Amino acid sequence: MSRADIEDLGYRLCVGVMLVNCDGKAFVGRRIDTKEGDWWQMPQGGxxxxxxxxxxxxxxxAEETGVQADRVSIIKAMTEPVRYDLPEELQGKLWGGKYRGQEQVWFLARFNGTDADIDLEAHDPPEFCDWRWVEPEQLPELIxxxxxxxxxxxxxAFSDLI
Structure with a gap:
């Protein structure tokens, strides 16, 4: 794809969830399909x-963590979506080549369940192979x-509410 073709591509509409537990720690999962690096991310999808x-x-x-709606309380949604572009080598290849990146609306949700409610194999195929709770400040270093x-x-956007 040429640079002009990529610039004509739109953004995939996506949501993300910052799931925090009663200790104020955020859920992160390690993606199964990541070949390089030790990257962790919060649940998100189209x-x-x-x-x-x-x-x-x-x-x-629910698909990515097994956590059902009755185990969470949505606290807030971001008022403005956040966009990112894929790296050049991935643009025009992921998601059927239709998008240059994602436009994400993020939600902050309080986890009211127990760790036993987390089931990474709730969806077939699973997206995460491991999970953990982390201090929110660590998130940018893990992604x-x-x-x-x-x-x-x-x-x-959410720091005052965590």
């Missing part, structure tokens, strides 16, 4: 046609480099 953002956030959370700005923005 919005289906006709799906509202809140419903998409709860669906993605793949091209998403660091997104995680800093999410932290800034």
């Amino acid at each position: 919005v289906d046609d006709g799906e509202d953002l809140n419903g998409a956030a709860l669906r993605e959370l 793949i480099p091209f998403k660091k700005r997104v995680y800093r923005t999410v932290l800034e």
